[in-house]
Amino acid sequence: MGTTVLVTHPGADLYGSDRVMVETVRGLLEQGARVVVTLPTPGPLTELLGELGVEVVFTPTPVLRKAYLSPTGLLRLLAATAAAVPAGMRLLRRVRPDVVYVSTITAPLWLVLARLVRADVVCHVHEAERSARPVVRRALVAPLLLAHRLVVNSQFSADVLADTFGRLERTSEVVYNGIPGPADVTPLRADVTDELRVLYVGRLSERKGVDVAVAAVGLLNQSGHRARLGIVGAVFPGYEWYEQQLGEQVARLALTDRVTFHGFSSDVWTLLAGADVLVVPSRLDEPFGNTAVEGVLAGRPVVASATSGLLEAVEGLKATRSVPPADPQALADALAELVGDWPQVLAQMPDDVAEAARRYSPRRYREHVARVVLGPVNRGGSGKPPRREQGGS
CATH class of the missing domain: 3.40.50.2000 (Glycogen Phosphorylase B;)
Incomplete structure (x- = not known):
């Protein structure tokens, strides 16, 4: 044995x-x-x-x-x-x-x-x-x-x-x-100027910066860039207050029809396939960046906080963007920049997918x-x- x-x-x-x-x-x-x-x-x-x-x-x-x-x-x-x-x-x-x-x-x-x-x-x-x-x-x-x-x-x-x-x-x-990727990579939409579909996947917690993503999507809509946010994940037991706080933030920013709470889902690939970009807006140190890599493997550009292991996880991947942590305006600006650079993103994404698949x-x-x-x-x-x-x- x-x-x-x-x-x-x-x-x-x-x-x-x-x-x-x-x-x-x-x-x-x-x-x-x-x-x-x-x-x-x-x-x-x-x-x-x-x-x-x-x-x-x-x-x-x-x-x-x-x-x-x-x-x-x-x-x-x-x-x-x-x-x-x-x-x-x-x-x-x-x-x-x-x-x-x-x-x-x-x-x-x-x-x-x-x-x-x-x-x-x-x-x-x-x-x-x-x-x-x-x-x-x-x-x-x-x-x-x-x-x-x-x-x-x-x-x-x-x-x-x-x-x-x-x-x-x-x-x-x-x-x-x-990190296993999806069975098939759904191609990116050819044009996102009508509406940018942003996705967050992970624990709902203050350190993960979910509220930063909500604020950034609010800023995008205020500036004339139509965007919606899907939030996938749940809180640890005892931290339900944070989820309630997020709901109050969405209502305060008049984003009820722009933000969807999906709860926990084990089928992240289907949700990523329906998104245009993944955000990883962590406030504090992240030892690595599994979620960011999953986004790339799904053929989606990623905007992640420029911190700790997140930088290491996406280093050298061309369609990713890094922004200062806890800065909704910087996150909103990076998302708007992606919309403007979309033809280039479409060209870069296949190489990023291949590199992430090899590396991880x-x-x-x-x-x-x-x-x-x-x-x-x-x-x-x-x-x-x-x-x-x-x-x-």
Whole structure:
């Protein structure tokens, strides 16, 4: 029997890190590993994992959220962590994994439990909080010191880790996300001067800048450029106030007939096929830019915030535009510029699609991540630093 890998994941949605985890599981299965996945609760991800034939186990696990960053929140976190330990240990003893793959740093309990059973520990880092206060960043990153190897989704993220704890550079390896594109790319419309169809896909949160996209579309319509905005995504439980705030903003700007809330959808390709341009207006650091890459793979120009991993994800792609974060006017101006440059965009898009497909090939990702997860343990950190991913950074 091959190596047994326990994959721990903090949720059951189908956003960027969730889909990356599925590609990791595919890669491990292709290498002959036995894979067991544990999730805190059922969700859309469960069915997708079931189709791969892996065992899925539901284990309550505390997940780090901003709501815990208060004295009472920390007490709740400690209580939830203590309550989760017995179930986690029972699962580890039953599965007896050779490797525990912790798919994000938001569930650090698994790093501790895996060490207690002396399993090989690999953590996949999808987070990079360079803008956080140093003490907060060190607290978030400290559990990674327990991992034998780190898979890191961008050079930006790797640099943040190294700046936080220098020794993490020795255990980190950059592996760019593998992002499957649509089965067919729907051609762009030949003319968008009648109305620009703008799309946002992702979590509804202040840090993602959804309100910036709403404001930019409002500015476009005020300036005589007809535009509408589709918003695809949902809030984390407990953040419903932000979705309500967005609705109030839409009403205040008289955009009720110009903005559509689609809610969560697992079929982003159909929605992208009906759009002219994708916006990724994040306010804060993004460790990478899965959504931006998906937009390009769908044959859509992308306007993204000029920050962190977003710049790395779209570097060199000609039909993309980068704008300052949290600047609705800059976003509106970039969208208007795209309308004016549409013939050039039409000519550039096929090359961008081909480059993104090469750079973020799922097969390339699966082979690379499986090599890191199943590779030899570097417990002492005395070997040479792992080689970095070449190209696309």
